[in-house]
Amino acid sequence: MTLYERAKKTLPGGVNSPVRAFDPYPFFVECAQGSKLYDADGKKYVDYCMAYGALLLGHANKEILEAVKAQLPKGTLYGTPTELEIQFAEAISKASPCMEMMRLVSTGTEATMHAIRAARGYTNRKKIIKFDGCFHGSHDNVLVKAGSGATTFGAPNSLGVPQETTQNTLVLPYNDVDALESTFKAEGASLAAVIVEPVMANVGLILPKKGYLESLRKITSQYGTVLIFDEIISGFRLSLGGAQEYFGVKPDMATLGKVLGGGFPLAAFGGKKEIMQNISPVGKVYQAGTFSGNPVSAAAGMAILDYLSKNQSQIYPKLERCASELRKALADQASAHKLSVQVYSIASLYQIFFTAQDITDYACAKHSDPALFSVYFHELLKQGVFIPPSQYETCFVSAAHTEDDLKFTIEAFDRALFAASKTRNPP
Ligand SMILES: Cc1ncc(COP(=O)(O)O)c(C=O)c1O
Structure with missing residues (x-):
């Protein structure tokens, strides 16, 4: 029996908080270190969920x-x-x-x-x-x-x-x-x-x-x-x-x-x-x-x-730079793949919306195309990049993310946005 099938018997939806559930089933974590999560099947993920923002310094600091x-x-x-x-x-x-x-x-x-x-x-x-x-x-x-x-x-x-x-x-x-x-x-x-x-x-x-x-x-x-x-x-x-x-x-x-x-x-x-x-x-x-x-x-x-108080002058500018690098990469690649998106970042937070409309409140956020987000999320996951599984969450950069992580992530973004663009405009 898979862990998910087993989990569903005692935990509603197999999870202890609904945001952890996604289709077809969430991965189950074995351990984590720095910017990475390792699942029960031995797969490694660069993590931008960071326990929904709790881990500013990364895992197992x-x-x-x-x-x-x-x-x-x-x-x-x-x-x-x-x-x-x-x-x-x-x-x-x-x-x-x-x-x-x-x-x-x-x-x-x-x-x-x-x-x-x-x-x-x-x-x-x-x-x-x-x-x-x-x-x-x-x-x-x-x-x-x-x-x-x-x-x-x-x-x-x-x-x-x-x-x-x-x-x-x-x-x-x-x-x-x-x-x-x-x-x-x-x-x-x-x-x-x-x-x-x-x-x-x-x-x-x-x-x-x-x-x-x-x-x-x-x-x-x-x-x-x-x-x-x-x-x-x-x-x-x-x-x-x-x-x-x-x-x-x-x-x-x-x-x-x-x-x-x-x-x-x-x-x-x-x-x-x-x-x-x-x-x-x-x-x-x-x-x-x-x-x-x-x-x-x-x-x-x-x-x-x-x-944080000893290192604030290095850590916050570095985090802001990383999130803004990810934001710029997403915006550029989306435009190259002819996808209308909005991408925002502030400090170590960033997120993409699949819509042509500027997002200033919840009503605007609901215009983002859930089908495109889902393709983007699953493609990233396949490539070993874990972001929160919902459009209605935010991605978190931690101090443990490295230049190599960012490079790997930006390459994964490109393939994920390409996959999303193919859903919108099938050949
Ligand atoms: C802004 C905000 N307030 C409150 C909460 C609730 O915090 P907790 O999940 O620790 O109960 C959350 C959780 O995500 C949150 O994002």
Whole structure:
């Protein structure tokens, strides 16, 4: 029996997260090192999924492994505080402009759930705004027109989430200042929070228009609404200080995860002291977690923050150069193969859309041709390049990718785009 047939018997769809499933079946990983994944059949892949953006330094990074190995014999979970948690929170606060106080949690889903609760508790208001296609994890408040797997598998609104729960979640198009202004005019006094991915990375890659994040900042300040940047992807990836530093816009709160844990389960939510001081046991907003701030994840997180703060002046420009080289190669080759595409990159993120239309929001992203993306994905896979299997995800470059990896990838792009062009224009 294949691993997939076996997996399907105990795991829905054979996977532990829907984004991992693709037709005809996903490959099962045996091990990983640097920029490569090795599957159970011994095949090697250059990896641009990088655990959906969690691995900025690549797989099995030496510094992180050493930090974790040093922690393991000292214990894996204590149920009582450690100095490491303080050091770690101090390091996050230093790197990330808005994080005056924070709570460490285990996943991004927890972080956004608690950030929204903290904002509601602080403002004593109920409604929140999220943006069409932004993904903030899989809890009830934000599973409304959500991106990532929720879009890929056609369920941006999930069964099992009562309408009563989501009636306080207003959904607006991203990059649309007029929609923002008219909603605030009508609802401003009841809006607790606006939660946004400052760069949308869960419906492909969509960049904020010039001035858009500044408009969000201005209008939320005007109405006393808490601005939450969901930096689970952009944090420590756009720059050490995330999108806040990259764009120079400081939100009231932020959520961090993925890169922050160095490949271990760890996330954080935090922001202004006056908001965070309402969290239990100081205030009446309840939040708790058995594994929160666990010493193994915190040791991994501390190791990556240390590494990034010491090497930021080399690492971020190098990552940006690599992603932009991949973007340019995709755009040039698509044009050579007479395919209409849009290709975007920022810092270490890039993605292609198979459409002639510029992509500024989720509605535009849906114009990308899924059949062409599927040919492109499967052809890359055949050649040993693994990207996230859905158009509604983003590709991630890591510090472990080498010049040889890029050369190999660019050659694979050419064959994949040629295959896509043949589907469009069969001989
Ligand atoms: C922007 C964003 N927020 C939140 C989450 C949820 O994080 P997690 O999967 O760790 O729960 C994700 C996951 O992909 C994400 O991309």
